[in-house]
Amino acid sequence: MINLFEKYDGSSRDFLFSQKMAKIKIPSVAMIDNGFLPDDVDSPFKYFCDLDDGDDPLYFNQLKIPRYWRILSTGESGQIYNLDQMKARIIYSATDNSRFVKEVQWFNDIGTVSWVDHYNNHGHLFAKTYYYEGKATYRKYFNSHGQVVIEWNFTAEDLFLDIKGLHRHFTSLAKFTTFYLQFRKYNLDHVFYNSLSHPLWVMDELPTGGTDTLFWNEDTGTTIPGNMQYLLNNRTRTKHIVFQKHRDWVRRRELFPKGTGNVDDLHYLGMIYPHPRGNKLQPRILIMTNSDQIENLDQLVRGMPNIEFRIAAVTEMSGKLLAFGERPNVEVYPNVSRKRALQLLKDCDIYLDINHGSEILDSVRAAFEQNMLILGFKNTIHEPQFVAPQNIFELNQVPQMTQTILAALLKPALMKKLIDTQREYANDATVEQYSEVIGAITDGKAR
Structure with a gap:
């Protein structure tokens, strides 16, 4: 089984x-391997390439680049420049400011992707994907010595396996995976x-x-x-x-x-889902963001003067966002650590998914697991599977959102009903x- x-x-x-x-x-087996599978999930690529040597992931400034080239990095991604020309984009394994390299997308002279270097969670270049006219067409997988072990032709959909004593051709990923499952018994x-x-x-x-x-x-x-x-x-x-x-x-x-x-x-x-605690009706709202574009923030802060807002980011904050920290009911947390972010999640019972741009630290899911009441706007929701539909509002419905928050904090029975609905919508099950x-x-x- x-x-x-x-x-x-x-x-x-x-x-x-x-x-x-x-x-x-x-x-557990995953047919497609992005290089960052957990230890208890295997894959045919992971097995045949055999790159698990205990090394750490590759940090962005450990990338080898030509002399005089430079790397610019944010908490979300990085760029490799030769003078003023961007030569590659670095994709990180997560958006938590850890900056471990997952992919490096290399551009040709007209600015489209030419090939992608794939790194695994042990810092090895384990695969390269080649592009033609903007489309991925071919991928090679390597062992620890840089030798090609697997070749995957996306156009023809076939794969070639070439390791010591084993040379096979497969006409599909399904056939390759079936061979692997039977080979591993x-x-x-x-x-x-x-x-x-x-x-x-x-x-x-x-x-x-x-x-x-x-x-x-x-x-x-x-x-x-x-x-x-x-x-x-x-x-x-x-x-x-x-x-x-x-x-x-x-x-x-x-x-x-x-x-x-x-x-x-x-x-x-x-x-x-793990739920380490219940909702305590704490009058604190948490917002986690990677930008200063937070929908209707001023109106919400003014509309709930007795509710404390805590705004956190894993990077520096702009002057615009820092200025909110001068309000009596707002605290801002730039460059927040993962440990501090977890404490903020424990200390607040309302989460507003109202920031534009990418989500950080899987914050919506984390808020769901902490049984926080999650609300947002239709154009800002990042993980709608964790938000009950009645708690997703139109941009002009700030008064309705405010009323929902205030009523839930004042009425334990209502908060319980809203949390139960949120968990039911997310298909929360029991052991x-x-x-x-x-x-x-x-x-x-x-x-």
């Missing part, structure tokens, strides 16, 4: 965390997968004797996705579909009016629910 992820994205991370919380321990009697793309085709490559489960965490839309319809209409290994969004589970009779065809059953199971559903589809074999 294994987890098979197409890539280790947010939903895959949450699903694996949920399993760990429910003490379900099975191997994983137990493939039951596969949990969460994508109807490449993992589905792996299921078709595996021996027919197994039984698999699709964990569906995407928005289903008005009709059943085509590849899910394929599962219903054909005899495959997939015998269970588990919806991970409650609103789609509620619509299952609308989506499956003719039954489930060749799928045995449908289930619902959300995600388990007991995981034990029940996973046990039902595996006959208890997952433990």
